[in-house]
Amino acid sequence: MPGLTVKGVRIDDTFAEAFGMRATALVITADSARWARQAAVTMTGMATSVIGCGCEAGIDRELTSKQTPDGRPGVRVLLFAVSTAALQQHVQTRVGQCVLTSPGSACYSGLEGEESLRLGDGLRYFGDGWQISKRVGAKHFWRIPVMDGEFVCEAAAGLTKKAVGGGNLLIIGVTTQTTRAAAEAAAAAIAKVPDVIAPFPGGIVRSGSKVGSKYKGVSASTNDAYCPTLRGAVKTALDNDAGSVLEIVIDGLTSDAVASAMRAGIAAIVKLGPKRGATRIGAGNYGGKLGPHHYYLRTLLP
Amino acid sequence: MTRLTLTLRQRPGQRLDLSPLVPHLLAGKSAHEIERIELQTTRRRVAVGELFRLRMGDAGQICIEGSCERLDYVGREMTGGELLVEGDVGIQAGRLMTGGRLTVRGNAGPWAASGMKSGMLEIAGAAGDRLAGPLPGEIGGMRGGIVVVRGNAGERAGDRMRRGTVIVEGEVGPYAGARMIAGTLIALGAAGPLPGFLLKRGTIVLGCGCGALSPTFVDCGVHQLLANRYVAAMIEHYSKSAAKLMRRPLRRLAGDMAVLGKGEIFLGNGTKV
Numbered sequence: 001m002p003g004l005t006v007k008g009v010r011i012d013d014t015f016a017e018a019f020g021m022r023a024t025a026l027v028i029t030a031d032s033a034r035w036a037r038q039a040a041v042t043m044t045g046m047a048t049s050v051i052g053c054g055c056e057a058g059i060d061r062e063l064t065s066k067q068t069p070d071g072r073p074g075v076r077v078l079l080f081a082v083s084t085a086a087l088q089q090h091v092q093t094r095v096g097q098c099v100l101t102s103p104g105s106a107c108y109s110g111l112e113g114e115e116s117l118r119l120g121d122g123l124r125y126f127g128d129g130w131q132i133s134k135r136v137g138a139k140h141f142w143r144i145p146v147m148d149g150e151f152v153c154e155a156a157a158g159l160t161k162k163a164v165g166g167g168n169l170l171i172i173g174v175t176t177q178t179t180r181a182a183a184e185a186a187a188a189a190i191a192k193v194p195d196v197i198a199p200f201p202g203g204i205v206r207s208g209s210k211v212g213s214k215y216k217g218v219s220a221s222t223n224d225a226y227c228p229t230l231r232g233a234v235k236t237a238l239d240n241d242a243g244s245v246l247e248i249v250i251d252g253l254t255s256d257a258v259a260s261a262m263r264a265g266i267a268a269i270v271k272l273g274p275k276r277g278a279t280r281i282g283a284g285n286y287g288g289k290l291g292p293h294h295y296y297l298r299t300l301l302p
Numbered sequence: 303m304t305r306l307t308l309t310l311r312q313r314p315g316q317r318l319d320l321s322p323l324v325p326h327l328l329a330g331k332s333a334h335e336i337e338r339i340e341l342q343t344t345r346r347r348v349a350v351g352e353l354f355r356l357r358m359g360d361a362g363q364i365c366i367e368g369s370c371e372r373l374d375y376v377g378r379e380m381t382g383g384e385l386l387v388e389g390d391v392g393i394q395a396g397r398l399m400t401g402g403r404l405t406v407r408g409n410a411g412p413w414a415a416s417g418m419k420s421g422m423l424e425i426a427g428a429a430g431d432r433l434a435g436p437l438p439g440e441i442g443g444m445r446g447g448i449v450v451v452r453g454n455a456g457e458r459a460g461d462r463m464r465r466g467t468v469i470v471e472g473e474v475g476p477y478a479g480a481r482m483i484a485g486t487l488i489a490l491g492a493a494g495p496l497p498g499f500l501l502k503r504g505t506i507v508l509g510c511g512c513g514a515l516s517p518t519f520v521d522c523g524v525h526q527l528l529a530n531r532y533v534a535a536m537i538e539h540y541s542k543s544a545a546k547l548m549r550r551p552l553r554r555l556a557g558d559m560a561v562l563g564k565g566e567i568f569l570g571n572g573t574k575v
């Protein structure tokens with residue numbers, strides 16, 4: 001694919017195609033940063049892709065005790081789904097099973113949205129009649145008695161319909177080690193961008209997929225055009241020097257946040273250079289017909 | 303723009319109804335129109351111009367100077383803006399307020415903040431009986447907003463309160479939080495006998511304990527609850543000492559078991575029940 005070269009890294013003249021999603025942000029706090037992180041990691045587990053998990057979730061950032069509503073250390077997590085109903089269901093089950101259960105935890109809305117999702121309003125029934133509603137100023141929260149005291153949970157969480165899912169970078173390198181180094185550098189840079197998550201393990205996915213399969217009932221299958229071991233056997237997208245490909249998928253609360261994250265990722269890969277990192281950066285799309293958001297790599301260069 | 307100031311010329315010969323003198327009712331009125339507003343509560347008519355010296359300004363910020371306890375219904379049904387009163391006020395100050403900020407730099411009579419829905423009422427001195435409570439025949443008391451009394455409050459503070467927050471930095475009389483339906487009542491000083499009488503839901507916090515406590519409240523132990531710390535952060539701006547109390551370990555008593563029993567009294571004076 002024709003493109004341009006920045007500091008020795010070839011950048012395809014293509015675009016990442018992304019979709020509109022529904023998203024919410026939650027702030028989880030605990031007595032210590034360790035337990036806030038634990039609750040956040042547990043509740044965002046097995047949430048890499050809406051295809052198999054129903055939602056995509058991850059940690060946006062850690063918060064100091066000065067940045068949280070109750071003055072304790074916390075973590076802000078983001079959850080994305082394709083519909084409000086799906087998002088509502090996953091917020092309810094994940095907070096109910098993973099945050100409510102975590103020692104000393106509390107959960108608050110992390111987003112002022114145009115609409116809202118039920119948070120404590122749904123979980124309060126766990127209190128079996130002993131739950132207490134409190135409204136102080138503009139805040140409405142529930143106190144649910146639990147075995148270590150009380151679970152404090154804000155009644156509702158903000159919802160945004162302007163979220164974007166599926167921003168991506170394809171990172172192509174000569175060896176698995178150098179490609180992974182480039183992907184790690186990009187993932188670390190993206191983690192610092194606010195309002196985005198990279199939901200795959202460590203922010204990186206090694207099994208990028210294409211739509212459909214030769215098998216009936218399989219909706220997605222391996223992206224053979226980017227599999228280095230099939231380079232000669234299929235219509236490949238890879239050059240002769242490509243030995244490994246990794247992808248970073250980005251979900252953001254806004255389109256701008258996704259663009260910022262992609263820009264930060266490209267800058268980190270370019271900074272590492274082709275010898276220690278990736279030789280080429282691409283992006284995944286479906287020809288531009290499916291997703292309304294297009295992120296052209298040439299507009300996101302460092 | 304400077305605020306609109308009304309200075310009381312002398313103690314009025316009758317009780318006055320100050321409810322027309324709120325920001326939304328004075329907005330857009332000329333000095334002449336304001337001076338013609340009648341405030342009498344008897345058959346003898348008196349207008350603003352006879353009672354007050356008027357200095358025009360922004361009607362969104364009203365100041366009443368030289369007030370006395372004969373001025374009733376100050377800030378009634380106020381919807382927004384600011385109303386500052388220098389001196390005492392009579393009955394039902396801030397009743398049915400739905401917004402804005404009413405400050406009384408003096409004492410308030412009974413039924414202050416009665417049926418208040420939103421906004422803020424601050425009383426620098428003492429409040430009379432039935433602070434935030436309903437009038438006879440009404441079902442609910444205060445329904446929202448925040449009331450801060452820097453001095454003491456009389457009997458039945460927070461009576462039949464449904465929502466909102468009342469902070470009394472001084473003492474409260476007997477039956478504090480009686481028949482409360484929900485909401486939060488915090489008293490830093492000592493409380494009279496039988497707080498939370500027939501309390502259904504809601505939270506009463508008594509920093510220095512109380513007189514006789516109904517046996518229908520049951521001890522649930524001493525706890526330092528996150529929910530109280532969270533409330534502390536929200537009320538810090540209004541009362542630092544109340545926020546400090548909420549962050550302390552408090553003894554929780556559940557009740558009133560004579561009725562629904564979903565309410566609670568927190569005692570700040572340690573282990574004594």
